[in-house]
Amino acid sequence: MQQPVIVMNQKVEREHGRKAQMSNIGAAKTVAGLISSTLGPCAMLKMILDPMGGTVLTNDGNCILREIDVVHPAAKHMLELARAQDEEVGDGTTSVIVLTGEILSLAQPLLERNIHPLKIVKGMVQALTDALQIIEQVAVTIDPTDREQLLEVVRACLGTKFGSREEMLMCKLAVDATLRVVMTSAITGQKEIDIKRYAKIEKIPGASIEDSEVLDGVMFNKDHIHPKMRRRIENPRVLLLDTALEYKKAETTISVEVTKDTDWETLLKQEEDYVRNLCAHIIAFKPDVVITEKGASDLAAHFLYKANITCIRRLRKTDNNRIARATGATIVSRVEELQESDIGTGAGLFEIKKIGDEYFTFITGCPNGTACSVILRGASKDILNEMERNLHDAMCVTRNIILEPRIVHGAAAIEMHTSARLMEKAKSITGVQQAAYQAIAMALEVIPRILSSNCGANVIRTVTDLRARHALPSGSHWGVDGIKGDITDIRVLKIVEPASVKIQALKTAVEAACMILRVDDVVSGTKAKSDRPEKKAAATQEDAPDGHE
Known part of the structure; x- marks a missing residue:
C-alpha cells in the first residue's frame, strides 16, 4: 500500500x-x-x-x-x-x-x-x-482567571480528539502548562504566552496515561559528564553557559614545530592552564550545577568535580532558554564576564533519574518560573504522538481564551x-x-x-x-x-x-x-525536458560519419 x-x-x-x-x-x-x-x-x-x-x-x-x-x-x-x-x-x-x-x-x-x-x-x-x-x-x-471555565472550554476542544478517554487529565495538563508560561510585559502590560518555546512536551513510552504530569520546572534527556558528580542537589545554584569548557581551537590553520620533548609538554601545559583558568572563574561563584550548550573536556570535568560541581554539556539552545526562564538564570557567553546576578537560584531541586534505559535531568520546584515541561506517558509511540497533537491543540485553545476571553x-x-x-x-x-x-x-x-x-x-x-x-x-x-x-x-x-x-x-x-x-x-510553469523525437532522429543522422548512416 x-x-x-x-x-x-x-x-x-x-x-x-x-x-x-x-x-x-x-x-x-x-x-x-x-x-x-x-x-x-x-x-x-x-x-x-x-x-x-x-x-x-x-x-x-x-x-x-x-x-x-x-x-x-x-x-x-x-x-x-x-x-x-x-x-x-x-x-x-x-x-x-x-x-x-x-x-x-x-x-x-x-x-x-x-x-x-x-x-x-x-x-x-x-x-x-x-x-x-x-x-x-x-x-x-468570561473571566480568564476562572480555572473551571477554562477547563470547560478545553474539554469541548479535546472531546473531539482521539485521547478523549482521558479528557479531564489532558485538560488539566493543558491548562496547567499554559498558565505556567504566561508572562506579563512590564512596559505594555500585555500578556505573552509562548507555548511552543517554553512549554515543552516530553514523550516517554511506558507506564500509563495517568502518570503524565506537568512539572513545576523543566526536564531534559541528559546525564552528567563525570560518574562521581552529585545526582541530587536541593536548592541548587544554576549556571548556564553558551561557551565551551575546553581548549579553544585556533580559527586558522597554524603549524607548531616541536623540536624538543619539553616543547610538547609546554603545549599541553598551555591547554591545561587555559581550562584551569576557565574553571577557576566558574568555581569562584560557587555554583552547584553548570550547564553548557557546547562541549566540556575531561579536564574541565575533573576540576569541576573536585569543586563538588555537577556539569552537563551539549544541551539544546531551546532547553537552555527554558531552564533560564524557570530558574531565573542568565545564559553567559563569556566565562570572564560572569556576575553573581547571572546565577539562577529559583529551583528547589536538581535530580538525575533513570527512566527505562535513559537518564533524564529534572530541575523542579520553581514557583516563580515561567517555563515548564509536560511529561506524557503511554503504551506506544503512536499513542504518545497523537496525545501530543491533542495536547498542543488544547494548549492553543487555553492560550486563545486567556488572550481573548470570549x-x-x-x-x-x-x-x-x-x-x-x-x-x-x-x-x-x-x-x-x-x-x-x-x-x-x-x-x-x-x-x-x-x-x-x-x-x-x-x-x-x-x-x-x-x-x-x-x-x-x-x-x-x-x-x-x-x-x-x-x-x-x-x-x-x-x-x-x-x-x-x-x-x-x-x-x-x-x-x-x-x-x-x-x-x-x-498554466504550467515548467519546460518540456526533451524535444520532439523527429528532431532527435534528424540530429543523429547529421552527426553520423560518411558512409555509416
Whole structure:
C-alpha cells in the first residue's frame, strides 16, 4: 500500500475559463471529502504511510493534510488553509477545510448559471461581514482567571480528539502548562504566552496515561559528564553557559614545530592552564550545577568535580532558554564576564533519574518560573504522538481564551444560528448577489450535517429539525450531540468554544473560496525536458560519419 495521493497525479496542463474553475472546485471538494470523517467526537482515524515506511495514526486535520502528497495546485492551496489555521489559533483545522469545500460546492451551480465569479465573490464577502457581526453579538466574555471555565472550554476542544478517554487529565495538563508560561510585559502590560518555546512536551513510552504530569520546572534527556558528580542537589545554584569548557581551537590553520620533548609538554601545559583558568572563574561563584550548550573536556570535568560541581554539556539552545526562564538564570557567553546576578537560584531541586534505559535531568520546584515541561506517558509511540497533537491543540485553545476571553456555543450551535440569521438577511438583498449570500448561509449547515453523519444519526431529519429551531429568535443554543446524534440544549452539555477559533475559521474559509473562484487560468510553469523525437532522429543522422548512416 502506497502513500495516498490526492487528485490525479497527471501533468498540469493549461486550463482556461470555466474548465479551470470546475477543476479547482473538484480538487477542493476531494480534499474536503477526505477529512470530513475526522470531525466531531465520533471521528474516525486516518492511517497514513510516510515515505520512510512509518505510519501515522491521527484524526487531526492539519496533521493529515501535512503528511499526504498532493499534485493539483488548488488542492495544495487547501492544504495551506489548515496550516494557517493551526498556526493562528491551533484548532478548527478540519472545520476550515470542510467549510471551504462546501462553499465552493455551492458556488458551482452559480457558475453554471453563467453568473460572473466577481459577483459571486462580492455576495460572499458581504455574507462574511454580516456573519462576523452575528458571532460578535452572541459571543460571551468570561473571566480568564476562572480555572473551571477554562477547563470547560478545553474539554469541548479535546472531546473531539482521539485521547478523549482521558479528557479531564489532558485538560488539566493543558491548562496547567499554559498558565505556567504566561508572562506579563512590564512596559505594555500585555500578556505573552509562548507555548511552543517554553512549554515543552516530553514523550516517554511506558507506564500509563495517568502518570503524565506537568512539572513545576523543566526536564531534559541528559546525564552528567563525570560518574562521581552529585545526582541530587536541593536548592541548587544554576549556571548556564553558551561557551565551551575546553581548549579553544585556533580559527586558522597554524603549524607548531616541536623540536624538543619539553616543547610538547609546554603545549599541553598551555591547554591545561587555559581550562584551569576557565574553571577557576566558574568555581569562584560557587555554583552547584553548570550547564553548557557546547562541549566540556575531561579536564574541565575533573576540576569541576573536585569543586563538588555537577556539569552537563551539549544541551539544546531551546532547553537552555527554558531552564533560564524557570530558574531565573542568565545564559553567559563569556566565562570572564560572569556576575553573581547571572546565577539562577529559583529551583528547589536538581535530580538525575533513570527512566527505562535513559537518564533524564529534572530541575523542579520553581514557583516563580515561567517555563515548564509536560511529561506524557503511554503504551506506544503512536499513542504518545497523537496525545501530543491533542495536547498542543488544547494548549492553543487555553492560550486563545486567556488572550481573548470570549466564547460561543459549540456542537454546531453557532454555525446554525449564523446560518439562520444570514438566511433572514438574504431576503433584503437584491440581484444575483443574493444567491451567493445564501450559499454562505447554506454552507454553514455542513458542520451539523457531518457531525450527525459521523455518529450515525439521520442527517436530513436532524438538520431540518435544527433549522426549524434556529428559525425562532431564542433558538441559538440548540446543537448536535456529537456522540448520540440527538438535538440537545448546549447549555446543559456545557460545550463552548473560543470565539477566535470560529471567527478565524470563517474568515479563512470564505476568503480562500473567493480566491479559488477568481482563478480563471491554470498554466504550467515548467519546460518540456526533451524535444520532439523527429528532431532527435534528424540530429543523429547529421552527426553520423560518411558512409555509416
